[in-house]
Amino acid sequence: MSTDAIPAAAQGAATRLRRRARAERRWSSFTLWLGVGIVAFIAFVSFAAPLLGFHNPNEQHLLDALQPPSRAHPMGTDALGRDILTRVVYGGRIDLTFAFVTTIVPFALGVLLGCWAGYRGGWLDTVVNRLVDVVVAFPFIVLILAIVTITGPGLKGAYIGVFAVGWALYARLTRGEMLVEREKEYILAARTLGYSPRRIVLRHALPNVLRASIVFSMADVVLNILLLSSLSYLGLGAIPPSPEWGALVADGKDLILTNWWVATMPGLVIVLTGIAFSLIGDGLADRLGRDFTLTTGGEADAGGR
């Protein structure tokens, strides 16, 4: 064996590793943008529906009832002859709006609370921390069903329930990051320069403590869509004839053995949307340099749901 054979072999191995790492990065970036593309497409079609030729989702054509998927009705028609694709498209407005609002509001609230608690410490931190403990330990489904009992079926109960609980995990994640961040030199530097705590937290620390929350928020979106559709499926969420996706599946549940498409088509759209958000979440987790995905790994729970 010649002396330069070893470096050559090592070089070969290093090149192979580099190539594999590059391939992985490219793949991760592809799946991330695939997720973004699917979400953007579904959102665009839902909100631009009238411009794209989708009209009244509740229009009935009783003579065309229960038609299997065809060129005229790509997802078939339901028992009242309503075009399922049109209903799914309009349902997207309800589900995506719900998912967006019930994720962004608790996100903003939780992150701000977690930031302040982590930066300030002291009694504020103790109070926020205890509150988070109680909220996270409270069984979510029990709370949401109790709220629906009070408000009656409809979207209101679902919105209130998520607002009441959703912020807690974001607060916990952000606080944890903040405890590490506040000891770093750039924060000390900002403090030495005499910046106000408000400026330090919002302009300097905030961008650096968001990573875990951003990754978790993608799983949160999926959980919120599943929550709304499950409630509607049980008859406790969106009220008929609302074309909410879970309600559409419920419309077809008694027809599953004879007319499979009525429940399956809207259901597959829920799955596709969920996968798209998960792809974004995984892609972001890779980019932000953490190994937590979907369930945020270290947190080890699905937000108590």
Next chain:
Amino acid sequence: MTGYILRRIVQAIPVLIGITLASFLLIHLVPGDPARIILGARATPQAIADLNHELGLDRSLIAQYVSFVGGAVHLDFGDSIKQNTAIGPLLGSRIGVTLFLLIYAVIISIVVAVPLAIVSALRRNRPADHAIRLFSMVTFAMPSFLLGLLLILFFSLKLGWLPTAGYGDTFPEHVKSLTLPAITVGLYLAPILLRTLRVGIIETLGTEFVEAARARGLSERRVVLKHVLRNSLISTVTVLGLNVGFLLSGLVIIENVFALPGMGSELVNAILARDYPMVQALTLIFGVAVVMINLLTDLLYAQLDPRVRL
């Protein structure tokens, strides 16, 4: 250790009080007069007053709360309005179905998730890992009610193997009836278990005792089976305990999809029928059960992993 146990129990108390308060206040937070909502618009004032008295709503709030909690301790939850029977014994006949489904589903979930997590961690970023990640992504995004319907479609209709609904009368019938629901709930829980275990196993594989086992010349198979697997089973228990609330929402939905006579379908029916005492009882039972299981999990984990107690 004693200090940790005490601290953890003290932490659970506000949550338990919160749950009793939430389920107690439920009937008072319903807009309007609950007795009128239950009896309908044409009820006579006398009937409403009678029902209010029967529900105890004419007493002071504190007296009501005390008797509510006191009754619950003795498993006395009052009477169901719609079914006109005592709630305690009625739920006693339902709890078996729910527990059976819970255990069956957890077993299926473990059987699916643990081997997949090990393969996924050992073949990190290889095709097998990507395939398993795709599987967990799909099962995570899949609404459990849709999965239930699809399983009914294939196994009951196309193949005619298993019943679509009901619970049966004998033990073999129970097992048969609960197979599809348990698979559904098991697959609903699997991605959570799988993802958390995968991260845990990757961590374990990098630890010194695994290195030491390898250095002693143990075969890779032995290292995985004896050292890694044992460790991951401990974390399986804790992941399951922490996610019992998540599991519960799956049970509630799936009991309804398969028309099982369990506590979850009872809860949804009670909400739809405005049977408030029944909703109160079930909210309380589910809430307390989840908190107690979380507490036990934490204590068990502390027992197994001394670092937590520090």
